[in-house]
Amino acid sequence: MIDLIIENGTLIDGTGAPRRICDVGVVNGRIAMLGDLGGLPAHQRFNASARIVAPGFIDVHTHDDRLLLNRVEGPHPKLSQGVTTVVTGNCGISLAPLVTARPPSPLDLLGDDAWHFARFADYLDALDASRPALNAACLVGHSTLRVRHVANLERPATSDETSRMAHDLDDALTAGALGLSTGLYYPPARAASTREVIEVGRPLSAARGIVTMHLRDEADAIDEALREALQIGRELAIDTIVSHHKLVGRSNHGRSAATLAMFEDAAQHQSVCFDCYPYNASSTMLLPARVKQSDEVLVTWSKADPSAAGHSLFRLAEERDVSPEVLARRLAPAGAVYFAMSEEDVGRILAHPMSMVGSDGLAHDVQPHPRLWGTFPRVLGHYARERQLFSLETAVHKMTGLSARRFGLHKRGVITPGHCADIVVFDEHHIADRATFTHPTLACAGIDAVFVNGRLAYRDGEPHDVHAGQVIRRAH
Template sequence: MSNPEHGPGSFVLRGGEVIDGSGAVRFAADVVVEQGRIAAITPPGEGRADRILQIDGRVVCPGFIDSHSHDDVQVLRQTLAQPKLSQGVCTVVTGNCGISLPPLATDSPPAPLDILGKDAYRFSRFADYARAIDEARPCVNVVPLVGHISIRIKHVPDLTRSASEGETRAMRGEVEAALAAGAFGLSTGVYYPPARAANTEELLGVCAALKGRNAILAMHIRDEADAVVPALQEALFVGARSQARLVISHHKVMGSANHGRTQDTLRMIDAAASTQDVCLDCYPYEASSTMLDAQKAARTGNVLITWSSPHPLASGRTLKSLAQEWGIGLEEAAAKLMPGGAIYFSMSQQDVERVLSHPATMIGSDGLPHDQRPHPRLWGTFPRVLGHYSRERKLFALEAAVHKMTGLPAQRYGLTGRGLLKEGNAADLVVFDPDRIREGSTYENPTNPAIGIDAVIVNGLIAMWQGDVLNSHAGQRLRPQA
């Protein structure tokens, strides 16, 4: 591959094959990039531009969209280039699982809000956060959501009960203000302690702000284990009543007694899809990762610690080995490590593959960038889908895999002019080697970069080339289309 010269002007990616993000079969073509846009797609050898970048044997496709991230802090701090650009991600959706920085100003965010760190809750208005992203000029594009848990902590003094009418009205007002200031929608996480007492009525009251707005409602459902079916029913009901574009977040079922039940849940989602707007996202691993919960950890058994405030050196160790060392049980050991984060090995390969293969499934990393020893999904999600699941497991064609991370999320989130490699669209592009692409990160070495990604172009600027960051300010906050 030839080396890009730094600088403005047009360039042509020559000698590669285009996968356009729609799911269509790849074809040989030149791609001309000019002034941030895809200026032309021409027969091989015919593209004209100031510079020629030879990409023989490579695929060029739209930049990947991480439809489920927790990068709310990182988009302000220029720490995203490595985990995100290095795996081809050009756009991140922030504010998932009910957890967003705005509209909350606090020095002591309770779990799970502390997965974003403790010192970043500084924005009491969504508009202030939006402005901060614009000023930071992040390396990737940002699609922000506002989170119900953050709003709830601000407006409901007693988190152990459902909100009163007045509190619900105040929360709805926060969502309306966030939408007016550029939020693409709302996320919820009634699985988590500060929102567990929120009943369906509270959710409906808050989500009423979404009606008629073509807005996203991304839901981390109440239960992903034994009670996954009623939890999914609740989410589908709230989505339908709110007339929102529902996203079932990181869909899975956990616990060996529940393995195989994605057959039922996907059937439910298919049935609902005939009458309402619903889709889902998924990360390509059999282990989940979130806040450390003593009971859940004891029930799961096979648990890796990602961070622990009282015991920082426990990061990267198994709960079992720590419990043994301390001569106590798993639950007691987990309680000793809290507040903290953990990786839970609790899904089946078949369920993960079934959800990944579903045509309405987008790829979302759910990566936790603040963790000391993060789940490998933070660095490896997108190349793992392309390498392990498409090339090696042959779960779906490469074109279908690319669609799940480009055209599909762009359409679901309403990112007009992105997600498809077509003339006139924004030039968010990835160049990769289809024979070599794979994740580098593992549970043991979770921050190894991906292999086989040659170039990442954000808004027409070469952001990364052969692993080197050339531009860490090429992204922008995207605006919802009316």
């Protein structure tokens, strides 16, 4: 007997193909059959009349390493959006392998009390034991490896330090990590040379792992930074994914036409793509150097002054009679949202055929960027339905089938027999993000139900089975 039939829905299968009316049958957590299943017996039926049935969304750019280990009370920031799988360990920051009580910024974006995994395999085992709400595929952070092995972060790694980082990466790949991520923009990795990253990444070539690159610069020097990322992927002969592609600073508005052309040229000779999020504001650690590039800066958290969270850095600086840069230094360690991007660039990047969707949400910020709660419904509602930047089928493809293929998530991302039954049911006419910069943790509208590995995980605004996720290990 069929375990579950989702009936009478309109199927968008994740491949980019046109929608069609189709029932979906699930057995043992996998999609067993498609078609008219009205006459077949089932233990459970879900009526999806007047609704879209799509693959569960894949958030390819997250910092959910720690969130996955914790039980979330109430609505879940990812399940509530229809996300069923997350990729963690981005921007050079992974929760393992590192044991420390004082992680340097930006590693502290994951908190400072969860860094007790000496081996990447230990972290994956802990994820398994926690029975996570979502499927998790994990990257190893280059910055995490540097903090573990490099005695002086202000210089490139020595050959011995590089060898030890490469050894840890090899161990992690054996345990099931997808690949390596970098954050060359950030202090722990800023001194790393291109050659260091290539040598640390050598195990990726034999393992056919991937590298995701937070570029060394996303502002005036973005062309050079992108060439560096492409060189690393080319020399290692691996799939290269540029993280949250964007152009920062007023002087760089409009340059996405040129950077996208660079991606297109490179794709003729190597495997490359990028992810992005649907907002014209970014969020990361509070950095004085970012202040002058921005029209507005919102403080998301501050250890030195927790009362600053949620307030404008510029307004606080005026009230305290100091420059914004001076205040940024006084508030550190801290996080911020920066309004420094062009909406024209955001739309152009999001619409490009190479782009996937990732939230880059920071789950442990006191006042987080709304992308943590609103990324996927915003693409479906604002950009597909309202702005008609692309079709709904294309939007779903960018969140599912394309993402699964690029990250090597086998048997996921497409609704077809044999694939894992990660499924979202939503109302295409009413799906919308509700999270704002003022109220960033409001759950979206329009998600009816979310199934993770065939189990009902979320329905009508309420969590159900919050332990339906699995750890996705790289296939050997």
